[in-house]
Amino acid sequence: MNNPNIVIIGAGYGGIMTAVKLQKSLNVNEANITLVNKHSYHYQTTWLHENAAGTLHHDRTRMQINDLIDTSKINFVQDTVTKVQPDDKKVLLENGELSYDYLVVGLGFEAATFGIQGLKENAFTISSINSARLIRQHIEYNFAKYNNEADKKEERLNLVVGGAGFTGIEFVGELANRVPELCKEYDVPREKVRIINVEAAPTALPGFDPELVEYAMNSLEARGVEFKIGAMIKEVTEDKLIFEKDEKREEISTNTVVWAAGVQGNSLIVDAGFETNRGRIPVRGDLRAPNYDDVFVVGDCALIMNEETERPYPPTAQIAIQQAEHTAENLKKLVQGNNHLESFTPEIQGTVASLGHNDAIGVVFDDKKLFGWSASAMKKLIDNRYLLKLGGIGLVLKKGKLNFFK
């Protein structure tokens, strides 16, 4: 009769998928499961750049958690975790406190600003529904303001994105589609607006196949994106960004800097006293935290090594989902008295970066390169597959990307 308490914190890809899988594989009388999340909804982080640009409404990206889980099997607590105390087996919430026998940490990522001056105060990040919606409104407000001021400030129309990695490129792709619409809505001549992508590495999309990188840059430049590659951001102020390139300092006047160049694990895991490496927990093979047999870590809070390259896997939704499924399996074993946990190895099915509607680049099935429409269709398939796993065909029909031609 002594049911173990399983507490899952964070309902991102990792947390919600762990909950949904456990709900299917465990009986009600085998464990008490509690899912904690800041908001009443789960959102697809991988779509937030579209909400931020304004090309997709945020209600398409989020879904009520009560619609995804069976609340007769899982308790849902809408609250914010303020501290994890693994030695006491406790999780402190803004309005309460939970004890656990097993904890699943799925608190996701936060921006890493690498101490760049003024970045934290003056740049936006794409990290939640709230922050994405704010970016959309900030840009629109500045377009509206531009036309209503006598002394027109060009910093309102210079949109700067820090980082040409996966997220940065996906975001400028959406902006490139959005800007002509914004110009129409706010009577701003297109040629006054700049979309500038600043990247410190010697190439955009470091790690991607050069042919794909070239395709992406050509596609984006053709739609008016300017790249500053090999350019180190030095400082961000209220109305400008300063970078250094070829040992020269340059300035861009802007009040819209969106930082998409670095993430780290949620800082609550450092505060909790877990061992961390670049803000993430270097989990053991079975995804448990070092020294804590009752703490599993999924998603962006976990650091796992790629044995082949001897480098950490970049954190992705894909891996978070697989880790969640794996953790649900291992938890089922523990609850049912079996202590032989399985070790986790990600199966990278492919990586596809969107460049805006109907355009994308990617690698799938190990080494097949995709461009343009076929890559974009593949991206939509991947997203729909996640929704299918999470909530069945009903959820795909409600929130899926079903129009492959738009």
Add this chain to the structure above:
Amino acid sequence: MNNPNIVIIGAGYGGIMTAVKLQKSLNVNEANITLVNKHSYHYQTTWLHENAAGTLHHDRTRMQINDLIDTSKINFVQDTVTKVQPDDKKVLLENGELSYDYLVVGLGFEAATFGIQGLKENAFTISSINSARLIRQHIEYNFAKYNNEADKKEERLNLVVGGAGFTGIEFVGELANRVPELCKEYDVPREKVRIINVEAAPTALPGFDPELVEYAMNSLEARGVEFKIGAMIKEVTEDKLIFEKDEKREEISTNTVVWAAGVQGNSLIVDAGFETNRGRIPVRGDLRAPNYDDVFVVGDCALIMNEETERPYPPTAQIAIQQAEHTAENLKKLVQGNNHLESFTPEIQGTVASLGHNDAIGVVFDDKKLFGWSASAMKKLIDNRYLLKLGGIGLVLKKGKLNFFK
């Protein structure tokens, strides 16, 4: 062969209607007609409060001037008037200069701020497409921001409207409809948002029938509007408004003050050296400016007296349109060599103030009072009638308010 030059400045109700009427009644070889306007479009000022609240898109309110006039008969110059020089019969533009034989001044109104401290710098006004769109975006931005800040600032959600006259009441009516939508879009609890209407006079809608005033206030209060009546605004800062009521000072923390409590004629008419009375030109019976036989004034730049009450008529679109039609008639006479101009008397057909979708109050046919849906339908009929006069049934179908049930 010496065709007179007729120059019309401003394409508001007064200016555009003068142009359209002249185009119908004069032959091409009788006069050279030039219409000057700041923007490429004409807008219906009487709908701007809906654009500002976000209940109607601004593209419904404006129409391209080239679609309204026959450009083989009328020259359209998109430019801003910087000075009128009646003694030289000249109009200076930002990018040029025009000479006239007859001038029609239709430059409309601007906000009168009565020297209230900080009002000019910190309050918004509903006076053009640009300014209305900015209010819409400002409010949305603050709702978005509220949810993304740790230390939530209540001034973002306190919407204050200065003035409970015609415009102020119409605007709070739209806000009352809009706020629940905004709360949904930005995940803000409705009870956190305040809509506050501050009026110095001892009643809302001064000059209206008390029964109508009561109906209006009840309808608005039922939808969450708070009234501060007999409250003098003393100062507006970036984040608060200070008023005095019953000899006590009170403060409302807000960064959204929309000033709807006073208008005067375009300040260019004072700069031009015309005789003015509270910023408007006290025109002669035939709508010509004192001392200038070649200058007609229509709309909010003109001051005309109501002989019965011995007070000036409040400036309205209704009067501006009638003055325009009258002026076109008189100009036709002058061009055709007849110097006996007709005197103008407005025919007030009715006054209807909207309180939001489907609700309104008004007086029509001299003394018939209307409430609710019937008043709202009457208001739409009046607006459609204007569009019919301006551009025929095609324009009514394109821009009219055809849905009487919504």
